[in-house]
Amino acid sequence: MSLQRIHERGVFDDATTDERRTRVYVRSGELGLVSRADLELMDALTTRPLPQRLHIVGPSGAGKTSLILRVAADLMRLELGRRHEILILRVGDRPERLASPEEVMKMVLEAIAVEGHRFSNISPDVLRAAAADERTHTPKQVEHRGGLRAPVVSYSANLKQAYDTIAFGQNAARVRHDLEDVLAQVDRAGYRPVLVLDDTEKFVSPGADGKLDESSVENLYHHGVRILGELPVDLVVAMHPRFEAVDRVRDVIERLGMPRIDVPELPADSDEPALAAIFERRIQRDDVEVALETVIERAAIEELQVLYHDRDSDLRSVLRVAHTAAGHALDRGAGRIQPRDIRAVVATAT
Amino acid sequence: MRFRDRPLLLDGIDAALYLDRPELESKLVETLWSERNVLLLGEPGSGKSTLLRKAASLLESRGRAAVLVNGALAQEATGLLELVDDALPPSEARGAPQRAASSGLLNAARRLRRASPVAILLDNLVDGEIGYDVFGRLRDELWELRHPWAVAVRPRDSGALRTPPANAFWSSVVEIPPLGYDQIERLLALGLNDAEYETVHRDCVISGAHPRQIIRAAQQAVAQGSTVSLAPGQELIDRATELGRSEAMAMAELQALGRPVSAHDPELLARLGWSRSYAQRILAHLEANKLLRTMPERGDRVGRPRKLYEPQPSTERM
Numbered sequence: 289m290s291l292q293r294i295h296e297r298g299v300f301d302d303a304t305t306d307e308r309r310t311r312v313y314v315r316s317g318e319l320g321l322v323s324r325a326d327l328e329l330m331d332a333l334t335t336r337p338l339p340q341r342l343h344i345v346g347p348s349g350a351g352k353t354s355l356i357l358r359v360a361a362d363l364m365r366l367e368l369g370r371r372h373e374i375l376i377l378r379v380g381d382r383p384e385r386l387a388s389p390e391e392v393m394k395m396v397l398e399a400i401a402v403e404g405h406r407f408s409n410i411s412p413d414v415l416r417a418a419a420a421d422e423r424t425h426t427p428k429q430v431e432h433r434g435g436l437r438a439p440v441v442s443y444s445a446n447l448k449q450a451y452d453t454i455a456f457g458q459n460a461a462r463v464r465h466d467l468e469d470v471l472a473q474v475d476r477a478g479y480r481p482v483l484v485l486d487d488t489e490k491f492v493s494p495g496a497d498g499k500l501d502e503s504s505v506e507n508l509y510h511h512g513v514r515i516l517g518e519l520p521v522d523l524v525v526a527m528h529p530r531f532e533a534v535d536r537v538r539d540v541i542e543r544l545g546m547p548r549i550d551v552p553e554l555p556a557d558s559d560e561p562a563l564a565a566i567f568e569r570r571i572q573r574d575d576v577e578v579a580l581e582t583v584i585e586r587a588a589i590e591e592l593q594v595l596y597h598d599r600d601s602d603l604r605s606v607l608r609v610a611h612t613a614a615g616h617a618l619d620r621g622a623g624r625i626q627p628r629d630i631r632a633v634v635a636t637a638t
Numbered sequence: 639m640r641f642r643d644r645p646l647l648l649d650g651i652d653a654a655l656y657l658d659r660p661e662l663e664s665k666l667v668e669t670l671w672s673e674r675n676v677l678l679l680g681e682p683g684s685g686k687s688t689l690l691r692k693a694a695s696l697l698e699s700r701g702r703a704a705v706l707v708n709g710a711l712a713q714e715a716t717g718l719l720e721l722v723d724d725a726l727p728p729s730e731a732r733g734a735p736q737r738a739a740s741s742g743l744l745n746a747a748r749r750l751r752r753a754s755p756v757a758i759l760l761d762n763l764v765d766g767e768i769g770y771d772v773f774g775r776l777r778d779e780l781w782e783l784r785h786p787w788a789v790a791v792r793p794r795d796s797g798a799l800r801t802p803p804a805n806a807f808w809s810s811v812v813e814i815p816p817l818g819y820d821q822i823e824r825l826l827a828l829g830l831n832d833a834e835y836e837t838v839h840r841d842c843v844i845s846g847a848h849p850r851q852i853i854r855a856a857q858q859a860v861a862q863g864s865t866v867s868l869a870p871g872q873e874l875i876d877r878a879t880e881l882g883r884s885e886a887m888a889m890a891e892l893q894a895l896g897r898p899v900s901a902h903d904p905e906l907l908a909r910l911g912w913s914r915s916y917a918q919r920i921l922a923h924l925e926a927n928k929l930l931r932t933m934p935e936r937g938d939r940v941g942r943p944r945k946l947y948e949p950q951p952s953t954e955r956m
Contacts, residue, residue, distance in 0.1 A: 298672060301809075304781035348802050353778070379744045380775040402744050487803055490775045494801040528802075608809060615668075 290578035291623050294614055299574045300567060301611035302349075302604040306357055306410075311417035313358040314569045316552050319562045323552035329359045332547070333522055334368045338480055341517050341544045344526040346551030349604030352526040353378070353486055355551055357410075360484070361418035364410050373407040373440075373479040375399060380490025383504035389515040390460045393467045396483065396516070397457030400470060405447040406440065407474045407481050420573065443477035464515075471521050482522040485513065489528060506536035517544040553601050554593065561586075561593045566603075567610070584625040588613070591630045609633050639860055641829035641853045645687035656692065657817075657825045657849065659685070665812050666693045670757045670786040671702060674809035677799060678790040682896040683850025684814040686790035690759040693788060703727065703756040709763035709789075715771035718763075719746040726756055726785075743771065747779045760789045766798030774804030781807075794905070816847055825852055834860045847871075858951075874949050878929055884912075884920045889929065889949065898946035900935055921947045 294300060303309040316324045325344070332340050346352045356376065363372040377399055386392050403409045447470060450456055456466045474481045485491070491508045495501035516523050517540070525546070531537050541548075554562040567589070568580050596606045613629040622629075646652035666689065669676045680686040694704040705725040712718035729752055763769050773780070773789070780787070791799065793813070798804065800811070817825065826835055838859045847855075851871070871893045878889035891909045892899065899906045901918040910917065924930040924947070931950045934943040 296672075298674075301672075301674075304778075305784065306782060349806060378778050379747070381743070382771065382775075398742055399744065402742065402748070486778075489803045490777070494770055494774070494798055494804075604806060612810075 290576065291583045291614055291618060291625070293576050294571070294578070294583055295611065295618060297574055297576065298611060299570045299576055300607060300614060302607040303354070307413040307417045309354045309357055310361050310414045311420055311573050312566075312570045313354055314566055315358075319552075319554065319565055320558060320560075321552045321555065321562075323550060325549050325552050326355055326359050328549050329355070329524070330362065330368070332549075333359070333363060333372065333480070333482060333524075334370075338522060339520055340522045340524075341546045342522075342524050342549060343541060343546045344524060344549050344551060345529050345532070346526075347528060347600045347602060348489075349599075349602035350551045350553075351603055352551050356484055356486060356524060356526060357414065358418065360410050360482070361414050363482070364408070365415050365418055370480045371478060372482055373474050374410055374482040374484065375403070375407050376409055376484040376486050378484075378486035378490060380487075380492075383491065383493050383501075383507050386491065386507060386511055388460075389511050390463045392512040392515060393463045394457045394460075397463065397467055397470070400447065401451055401456075404444065405451060406444045407470065407479075408440075439477040439479070443473045443479075446473055468519060471519060475520070480522065481520075482524065483516060483519075484524045484526070485516075486526045488525060488531060500530055500534065502534050505531055505534045509534070509537050509540040514540045514543065517546075551601075554596060554603075556593070556597055561589045563589050563593050563596065563606070566607075582624065583614075584610075585627065588625045588627050588630050591627045595630070595634065609637075639830060639834055639857065641856065645685075645691065647691070655828050656688070657685075657821060657828060659689065659814075659821075662689060662812065662814060663692055663696060665810065666690075666788055667696045667700075669810050670697060670704075670788055671700065673755055673784055673786045675787045675807055676789070677796065677808040677811045678788055678814070679793045679796055679811065680790065680814035681792060681848055681894075684816075684848040685850075686814060687761050688849075689814065690761050690788060690790055694757070694759055697757050703754070704759060705756055706759045706761065709760050709765075709768070712763075712765070712768055715743055715768050715776075716746040718760075718768055718772055719743075719750065722758055722760075723749050725758075726750060726752055743776055744779065747776050747783070750780075750783055750785065752783075752785070755784045755786060758785050758787045760787060763789055763791050763799075764795055766795060769795075770798040770801065770804055773799055773807045774801065777803050777807045814848075817849065817852065822847070822852055825849060826856060829853065830856060830860070871949070874929055877927075878924060881923060881927060881929075882920075884916075885924055885929075888917070888920045888924060892930070892947065892949055898933060898948040900944040900946050902944060 303312055316326055329342065329344070332342055344352050344356060360372075360374045360376065362368075364374060375396075377396065379399075381395050386395065399409075400407055447456075450469070456470070457463055459466075471481050488505075488508060491512070492504040493501040513523070513525055523544075527537075564580060564586075567584065571578060571580060592606050592610055595609060596603060599605055609630060610625070612633045613625050616629040616632050617623070617625045640655060646656055666676055666678065670693065678686055678689065680689075690706060694706055697704040705722075707718075707721050707725050709718060709721070712721055723746075729749070769789070769791070773787075787807075789799065799808075826838060830838060834856075838856045874893070875886055875889050879886040887910060891906060894909075895906060901921050902914055907914065907917060912920075921930060925932055929950055930947045932945045932947055935946050
């Protein structure tokens with residue numbers, strides 16, 4: 289009953305926690321992709337000088353967050369040049385609260401306070417998960433997040449004191465100075481600060497009829513991305529390609545000279561479906577001792593791969609279909625997912 | 639008559655009145671059991687609240703803690719998260735963010751962290767903006783907490799919850815369908831004694847309705863003998879059709895909205911695609927023919943109160 293275990297543990301289901309996203313991540317090189325987005329991002333944040341401005345572009349569910357998280361974990365875990373402190377902002381604030389540059393910078397300062405006065409929110413669980421496939425070929429692996437390193441403790445304590453005594457971020461006139469002060473402290477402690485705006489859709493208004501609310505997108509880029517891009521911090525912005533249709537977005541990207549890194553699309557024409565490698569990795573990481581072909585037919589994987597391309601590279605939704613199809617196969621007493629299970633799940637959902 | 643015109647208390651006095659809906663229960667419970675989130679859609683009176691209560695009961699019988707939260711009490715997203723925090727078992731973690739420390743969404747979400755996942759069953763979420771803030775802007779933070787959520791809303795209130803990035807929060811979207819013939823028969827058998835059942839069952843049209851409509855129609859039928867159809871809405875639409883196509887459309891939309899509305903109501907106007915003045919004319923026509931009744935609107939608006947229209951109950955048409 290291997291398929292039963294696969295289904296119960298949600299092995300094929302989409303990953304929703306940072307730890308799992310990191311643990312089951314498959315590098316673009318392992319998927320045989322020409323585009324090496326993870327390497328490009330890592331390269332930009334290690335070999336090029338501070339500050340870098342980058343935008344990661346991909347449709348919903350394509351894997352923007354997983355890509356950023358995995359690279360962030362590797363950067364913090366491995367000594368690749370200067371050590372990094374990485375703050376990922378992904379709890380969006382309402383556009384009306386981000387109506388000025390000061391409000392945006394205040395949001396960043398508040399996030400630092402929430403993270404225990406630290407310019408990082410990559411958890412130890414994520415770092416451990418990232419270590420799972422690095423046992424054999426890493427440049428120099430550093431086990432440093434079991435406890436905080438001394439420089440982190442030092443700058444974090446300084447920040448806490450500053451927040452407590454001079455009310456960081458409370459005075460609109462000083463908010464930029466306050467944020468620059470934080471970045472300077474991180475820098476002095478020996479770290480390269482990286483600020484990630486993950487999923488810009490969380491910071492804009494939901495438009496009517498599924499359309500983009502352009503004014504709130506303009507707001508975010510004009511008051512947010514543009515201003516953050518002036519600070520001494522690497523800035524990584526993850527966005528849906530439809531944002532590029534907004535003039536102000538293109539203006540800000542051009543003004544900041546932000547290189548675009550596309551989340552790679554799984555190849556449609558390879559002999560071995562890339563999805564198979566993704567499933568294999570999940571089976572391996574979840575310690576289910578089973579060969580992939582015994583729980584899902586090759587034709588079913590190919591069917592899922594077609595679905596992936598039909599759905600504009602929405603890997604998340606395809607993984608959910610695979611998980612539900614496992615349940616469907618079990619319900620009819622089968623031990624292996626077949627194309628008909630995929631079709632039945634898709635038909636039910638539409 | 640044993641019927642209750644309200645969501646049932648399944649663990650208490652109403653247990654015998656519950657109409658099993660095994661397929662819906664299974665979809666809801668299995669998704670929550672696997673720590674995934676469900677968006678439960680249902681028209682007013684379709685049994686959303688009762689189904690959530692049933693799910694809570696089933697989960698608890700399998701050893702999974704579940705809490706029910708009334709989302710209608712929340713004025714804003716942080717308020718909703720506070721309601722959930724209050725409903726959850728107390729946190730044992732030291733250093734959990736204090737409520738007074740910050741009013742921010744992030745802090746409010748993190749206060750929901752518990753040692754073990756608890757199924758959160760949220761009912762009556764009517765404010766789409768609150769829903770979007772919580773399940774869209776906070777989506778990944780909520781995922782990280784690992785509590786499975788079931789959120790019950792009317793289909794017309796679900797737009798914001800199905801807009802990116804909130805749409806990805808739901809592993810499944812389950813819609814409660816109208817009861818089929820057999821289910822209505824079983825429902826009537828549960829709530830009526832033999833004499834009442836006989837009264838209701840004579841000359842009645844019974845299909846395609848939700849439990850609350852069935853129960854109300856049955857109550858009327860028992861009160862008045864067998865003169866009431868169990869499809870009173872259709873009768874009103876038929877009579878409105880005799881007045882004109884617009885009148886029939888307006889009647890159908892009023893029934894679907896399930897609340898009294900004025901001719902200025904934006905939702906009504908959007909559904910019909912009409913101007914206010916045209917809506918006013920058609921509603922007045924229906925009122926003049928005693929198919930609608932009116933009441934004054936209460937509110938803070940300056941000036942003469944607007945008329946609110948709702949379908950005329952059958953006793954007043956007779």
